[in-house]
Amino acid sequence: MGKLPAFVSLSGLVAAVVTACGSRTGLLVPGPQGGGDDGGAPSDALPPLDVPEPPDGPGDCPDGASTLVYVISSQNELFSFYPPTATFTPIGVISCPDPGGATPFSMAVDRAGVAYVLFNDGLLFQVSTLTAACTPTPFQPGGGVGFSQTFGMGYSRAPSGTGELLYVAADNVDPAGNLGPSTLATLDTTSLSVHVIGQFLPSILQPELTGTGSGGLFAFYATNGGGDSAIGQVDRTTAAVVAQAVLPGVAQGAGWAFAFWGGDFYTFTAPDQVDTVVTRYRPSDGSIATVATTPGQTIVGAGVSTCAPQR
Numbered sequence: 001m002g003k004l005p006a007f008v009s010l011s012g013l014v015a016a017v018v019t020a021c022g023s024r025t026g027l028l029v030p031g032p033q034g035g036g037d038d039g040g041a042p043s044d045a046l047p048p049l050d051v052p053e054p055p056d057g058p059g060d061c062p063d064g065a066s067t068l069v070y071v072i073s074s075q076n077e078l079f080s081f082y083p084p085t086a087t088f089t090p091i092g093v094i095s096c097p098d099p100g101g102a103t104p105f106s107m108a109v110d111r112a113g114v115a116y117v118l119f120n121d122g123l124l125f126q127v128s129t130l131t132a133a134c135t136p137t138p139f140q141p142g143g144g145v146g147f148s149q150t151f152g153m154g155y156s157r158a159p160s161g162t163g164e165l166l167y168v169a170a171d172n173v174d175p176a177g178n179l180g181p182s183t184l185a186t187l188d189t190t191s192l193s194v195h196v197i198g199q200f201l202p203s204i205l206q207p208e209l210t211g212t213g214s215g216g217l218f219a220f221y222a223t224n225g226g227g228d229s230a231i232g233q234v235d236r237t238t239a240a241v242v243a244q245a246v247l248p249g250v251a252q253g254a255g256w257a258f259a260f261w262g263g264d265f266y267t268f269t270a271p272d273q274v275d276t277v278v279t280r281y282r283p284s285d286g287s288i289a290t291v292a293t294t295p296g297q298t299i300v301g302a303g304v305s306t307c308a309p310q311r
Contacts, residue, residue, distance in 0.1 A: 046244040049233050049283045051263065052214045053311050067308040069259045070129050071268060072104045072117055073276075073297040078132045081302075083261045086278065086291040092132030096125045106208065107257070107301030108153040108166055115303055116166070116189060122149035124192075143194030147185065148172055152219075154258070156211025156236065157306050164306045167217055167236065168194070169207045179205050184239035198239040204232065208258040210265070213306040220258035220267055227251055231258075231265055231281060247288055250279050257302035263311040266291075268299040 069081040071088075078091040094104075094117065102121035109115045115127040117134075122141025127134050141149045148170030155164045166187045172180040181203035185196045200207070200219070207219035217234045219241065229250045233243035253270035260266075265281040276299040278292040 046232075046241065048286075049218070049231060049243045049245050051212065051233075051260075051283050052216060053263075067261075067305050068129075069261055069266065069302055069304045069308070070107070070109050070115055071257060071259075071299045071303075072107045072115070072127075072301040073294070074103045074255055074300045075297055076104065077297060078115075078127065078129070079294075079297075080129070081259075081266075081278075081292075083264065083266060083280075086280075088292070088294060091129065094125075094127055094132050094134045096123075096127070096134040097136060098123055098125075104300050105150050106152050107303045108155055108209075109303030109305055110155060110166075110189070111164060111305045111307050113305070116153070117301060118151065118153065120150055137192060139192045143185075143187070143192070145194050145196065147194045147196070148183070151185075152206070152208035152258075153187065154209035154211045154217070154303070155306050156217045157213050157215040159215065159236070161215075164211075167209050167211065169200070169209050169219065171206050181205065182207055184234065184236075197237070200234070200239050200241055202241055204241065207232070208256055208302075209234075210258045210260045210302070210304070211306060212260055213308070213310050216260075218258075218260065218265070220256065220265075222252050229256075229267065229269070231267075245281060245283065245286070247279065247281060250288070255298045255300040257299050259302040259304045260308070261304055262309040266302070268302055270298045274298055 071079050076094050079088045081088050100121050102119040104117050105120040106118045113129045115129050117125045117127050124137045124139040125134050150171045151168040153168040155166050158165045168185050168187045170183040181199050183199050185194050204221040207221040211217045217236050219232045219234050223230045229247045231245045232241040235242050251271040254273040255270045257268040267279045268276050270276050276294040280289050280291050
């Protein structure tokens with residue numbers, strides 16, 4: 001997820017936050033499904049994350065251990081990130097032919113190492129994770145169904161058990177520029193068609209997504225008025241947020257991204273509005289640790305193959 005879309009005014013965002021905030025649930029929007037007496041969304045009652053492991057035995061990812069996380073910055077720099085050492089390696093500056101001067105907004109990476117980079121004007125590009133070479137796609141903003149111009153995205157293993165699907169989370173904005181509850185969908189990267197699943201429930205705003213090789217799907221979103229954040233486990237068939245882990249003090253700031261590798265979640269946030277801070281959340285013990293920073297680079301997209309290590 002990149003910087004706030006150009007068409008969202010700060011006043012519109014403030015209005016959306018004020019409308020959305022419960023006293024403890026931040027950007028989880030209260031509504032008829034709320035479970036608290038104070039009108040808050042039922043996040044307080046959500047169970048902890050359950051990150052399933054893939055079945056033992058040979059799979060279709062023999063080189064999974066060498067899989068990296070890839071990140072893109074709003075400065076157009078593509079990097080790889082190796083979680084065990086928390087190190088970044090520059091790959092190159094992408095040069096996507098976007099005449100409007102737009103900047104990267106979100107990214108996902110498939111099993112073949114192809115990155116799909118969304119710009120904040122809604123154009124989608126294929127980017128090589130080896131060379132940073134950029135190729136336009138014929139994807140049209142809105143996906144032909146009035147879908148959001150900007151969205152978070154991440155791959156998850158397909159329900160059939162083979163292959164993977166690209167899930168996207170739309171940033172819904174009304175004509176006045178106010179952010180509304182986000183919508184989950186899939187994006188077919190062959191036909192470039194969008195299939196809408198439904199609105200996230202409880203409602204969340206501007207989530208970034210990551211998935212797992214065992215078919216899990218997770219969202220990263222702001223809470224507590226933006227001062228904290230959370231990771232939510234998402235039912236891929238209904239868009240329901242069924243479990244949650246709160247990350248106190250992890251503020252998304254000017255740009256944010258999200259990835260799963262080796263049993264842990266990695267968040268990329270810019271609380272000072274420029275430099276990205278990398279935070280590791282370990283669901284096995286609930287620990288939260290800052291593991292790296294990227295001075296001068298604002299990471300706005302992260303992608304990792306579903307072949308990456310799962311534990």
